[in-house]
Amino acid sequence: MLKAKVYVTIKQSVLDPQGVAVQGALHSVGFREVESLRIGKYMELELDTDNRQEAEERLQQMCEKLLANTVVEDYRYELEG
Amino acid sequence: MLKAKVYVTIKQSVLDPQGVAVQGALHSVGFREVESLRIGKYMELELDTDNRQEAEERLQQMCEKLLANTVVEDYRYELEG
Numbered sequence: 604m605l606k607a608k609v610y611v612t613i614k615q616s617v618l619d620p621q622g623v624a625v626q627g628a629l630h631s632v633g634f635r636e637v638e639s640l641r642i643g644k645y646m647e648l649e650l651d652t653d654n655r656q657e658a659e660e661r662l663q664q665m666c667e668k669l670l671a672n673t674v675v676e677d678y679r680y681e682l683e684g
Numbered sequence: 685m686l687k688a689k690v691y692v693t694i695k696q697s698v699l700d701p702q703g704v705a706v707q708g709a710l711h712s713v714g715f716r717e718v719e720s721l722r723i724g725k726y727m728e729l730e731l732d733t734d735n736r737q738e739a740e741e742r743l744q745q746m747c748e749k750l751l752a753n754t755v756v757e758d759y760r761y762e763l764e765g
Contacts, residue, residue, distance in 0.1 A: 604719070610726055622727075625751070634746055636739075638685070638730040645691055645726035646703075649719040658717075665715055670706070 605650045605658050606683040611671045612643035646670065655682055686731045686739050687764040692752045693724035727751065736763055 613619045619641045626640040650658050662680045671678040694700045700722045707721040731739050743761045752759040 612726070612728070625727075628750055629746060632749060634742060636732045636742065637746075638732050639728075640730075641728045643726040643728070645693070645724040646706075647693070647720075647722045647724070649721075651717045651719050661715060661717065665710060665718075668713060669709055 605652060605655065607648045607650060607658065607662055607680055608683070609646040609648065609662065609666060609670055609678060609680045610643060611646070611666075611676050611678045613641060614675055614677055617675045643676075644670075658682055686733060686736065688729045688731060688739065688743055688761055689764070690727040690729065690743065690747060690751055690759060690761045691724060692727070692747075692757050692759045694722060695756055695758055698756045724757075739763055 613622075622639075622641040625642065626637055629637045629640070648662075650661070652658050652661075659680075659682060662682070666678040666680065667673060694703075703720075703722040706723065707718055710718045710721070729743075731742070733739050733742075740761075740763060743763070747759040747761065748754060
């Protein structure tokens with residue numbers, strides 16, 4: 604059993620209206636020091652395998668095929684022990 | 685200027701229907717090794733301050749007040765240099 608963490612973020616060149624809205628909400632309640640805010644997804648997975656190399660390859664395939672929209676999003680992943 | 689990362693996750697005792705749906709989608713395209721999958725939010729912030737201690741306190745306030753729903757979500761944050 605391996606645990607993995609996947610981070611999917613919107614590319615820097617792409618607008619993030621959700622982040623802009625949350626930044627505006629923070630400003631409106633007094634957190635004016637927030638100069639920028641971008642929102643992404645964070646996923647925790649449990650994989651039924653003990654082969655780290657295979658798990659990394661499979662994670663990359665999952666991200667490319669389903670977890671991230673690579674036109675507008677970047678992804679990265681980490682495997683835990 | 686300090687950069688911060690905020691992770692908001694659904695508490696273990698709370699159902700995560702979005703995660704269940706994504707897990708099902710992964711299974712249906714052949715990634716049957718995924719035993720569990722939970723989805724949270726990941727935020728990158730830039731803060732207009734150089735005081736790390738103040739920034740940490742302010743981040744905690746932001747999470748408690750606006751970024752996380754502490755009834756059903758946990759949060760954690762990291763400050764970068």
